[in-house]
Amino acid sequence: MTWYKDLKFWKGALLAFWISLASMWLIYEILSYFSVKLPWSLQRSLPFFVTAALFIAMTRVIARLSESLAIATQSQRPAADSSDSILAMMKDAESNSRWGEIIKLGSALSEVLWYTSRKKLRVEVGHFLEVAARQTNNNEALARTLIEDLGNTIMGLGEVNQGISYINQGIKVAEDNGLTFLVARGYRNLANCYSFKGESAKARAALAKASAAAQQIGSPRERLEADGAIAYAKSKISFTDGDYAGAISALDETLTVYADLAQRFPETAAANKDRIVKIHREKGIIYLRIGTPEAQDQAYGSCQIGLQLAQATQNYENIVRCCCLMAGILLDKDAFPAAEGMMNIAANNISKIDTPAIVDEYNRVNRRLVNARTANS
Known part of the structure; x- marks a missing residue:
C-alpha cells in the first residue's frame, strides 16, 4: 500500500x-x-x-x-475485459495440442495487447506461444515471442532482469536461424532494458549490435522499422546520460524515419500512429526534465499531440500517461479545474491498464490534485 x-x-x-x-x-x-x-x-x-x-x-x-x-x-480495480475468454481459448488449444491455432491467435493478438496496455495478458499469451513454437519448431515465432511478447513486455512490467533473460534467449534463436530483423529487434530491446537500469555502456554496446544487424536486413520496410526503433533506443540512452538535447534529436530522427516508412509503405500508417504516440509522450517527459518555462510549454504541446493520437488509436496507457503529464503541468500553474478535467479523462481509462508503474503515476498525480484542493479550500 x-x-x-x-x-x-x-x-x-x-x-x-x-x-x-x-x-x-x-x-x-x-x-x-x-x-x-x-x-x-x-x-x-x-x-x-x-x-x-x-x-x-x-x-x-x-x-x-x-x-x-x-x-x-x-484505480486498482481489475479491468473488465475478455482476458479470461482469451486464456480459456489458449488453454483449450494447448490441452488438445492445437499448436497452429495458438500461434495464429497469439501472433494476431500480440501488437493489439501491447498497444492497448494489456501487458500481463500479453505475457500469459506469450507463455502459450513459446510452448507452441517449440512444439512445431517454428523458430521465427519462438524468437519473436521471446524477444517481444515475453522479454520486452516483462521489462515493461518492471521485471527488467527477467526481461533481459528472455530477450537473450530470443536473440540466440534469431542468430542461429539467420533472422536478422529479429536479431536487430532483440538487441534494440536489450538496449532499452539496460537504459532502464541506468547501465548506459551496456545499452550502447547492445545498440551497436542492433545497428550492425539492421544493415543486413534485406527488406526495405523492415529496415526502416528497425531504424526507427533504434533511433528511439538512442533517445533512451541519451536521456539516461542526461543529454536531453541528444534525446530530443533522436526522437525527431525517429519521427522522420516513421514518416518515410508511412510514405513508402502506406499499409504501415496505422501501426505508425501507435509508434508516434510514445515519441510525443517521451518528448514531453524530456522537456519537463529540462525544467525551463519554455521547455514546460513544449512539454505540454508534445503531450497534447500524444493525447490526440492516443485517443484516436485507443492506446489506453498513453491516454493515461499524457493526461497525467498535462495535469502535473497544469497543477504547477495553479490551473486546478483544468488539471481535474485531465485526470477525469485518465480515470475513464485507468481500469484498462495493468502496468503497476502507470497506476502508481496516476495515483501520484491524483494525490497532488487532492493536496492542491486541500491547500486552496
Missing part, C-alpha cells in the same frame, strides 16, 4: 485548528462584550476550545485521507 505517500494534509489541518480556535475565542469575546453572562471563564473554557479545534482538524484529515484512499482503490 502506497496510497498514503506524498500526503501533506498537515498544513490544512493546522490551518483548520487555528481558525476553529480563533473563531471560538472570538465568539466568547463577543458574548463577553455584550455582557452576556457565561457560566465559565475564558481560562476554564480554553481546554474545551483546544479539544474542539483538534477534533475539527482531525475530522478534516480523516476526510482527505478517505478521499485519497478511494482514488487509489478505484
Whole structure:
C-alpha cells in the first residue's frame, strides 16, 4: 500500500485548528462584550476550545485521507475485459495440442495487447506461444515471442532482469536461424532494458549490435522499422546520460524515419500512429526534465499531440500517461479545474491498464490534485 505517500494534509489541518480556535475565542469575546453572562471563564473554557479545534482538524484529515484512499482503490480495480475468454481459448488449444491455432491467435493478438496496455495478458499469451513454437519448431515465432511478447513486455512490467533473460534467449534463436530483423529487434530491446537500469555502456554496446544487424536486413520496410526503433533506443540512452538535447534529436530522427516508412509503405500508417504516440509522450517527459518555462510549454504541446493520437488509436496507457503529464503541468500553474478535467479523462481509462508503474503515476498525480484542493479550500 502506497496510497498514503506524498500526503501533506498537515498544513490544512493546522490551518483548520487555528481558525476553529480563533473563531471560538472570538465568539466568547463577543458574548463577553455584550455582557452576556457565561457560566465559565475564558481560562476554564480554553481546554474545551483546544479539544474542539483538534477534533475539527482531525475530522478534516480523516476526510482527505478517505478521499485519497478511494482514488487509489478505484484505480486498482481489475479491468473488465475478455482476458479470461482469451486464456480459456489458449488453454483449450494447448490441452488438445492445437499448436497452429495458438500461434495464429497469439501472433494476431500480440501488437493489439501491447498497444492497448494489456501487458500481463500479453505475457500469459506469450507463455502459450513459446510452448507452441517449440512444439512445431517454428523458430521465427519462438524468437519473436521471446524477444517481444515475453522479454520486452516483462521489462515493461518492471521485471527488467527477467526481461533481459528472455530477450537473450530470443536473440540466440534469431542468430542461429539467420533472422536478422529479429536479431536487430532483440538487441534494440536489450538496449532499452539496460537504459532502464541506468547501465548506459551496456545499452550502447547492445545498440551497436542492433545497428550492425539492421544493415543486413534485406527488406526495405523492415529496415526502416528497425531504424526507427533504434533511433528511439538512442533517445533512451541519451536521456539516461542526461543529454536531453541528444534525446530530443533522436526522437525527431525517429519521427522522420516513421514518416518515410508511412510514405513508402502506406499499409504501415496505422501501426505508425501507435509508434508516434510514445515519441510525443517521451518528448514531453524530456522537456519537463529540462525544467525551463519554455521547455514546460513544449512539454505540454508534445503531450497534447500524444493525447490526440492516443485517443484516436485507443492506446489506453498513453491516454493515461499524457493526461497525467498535462495535469502535473497544469497543477504547477495553479490551473486546478483544468488539471481535474485531465485526470477525469485518465480515470475513464485507468481500469484498462495493468502496468503497476502507470497506476502508481496516476495515483501520484491524483494525490497532488487532492493536496492542491486541500491547500486552496
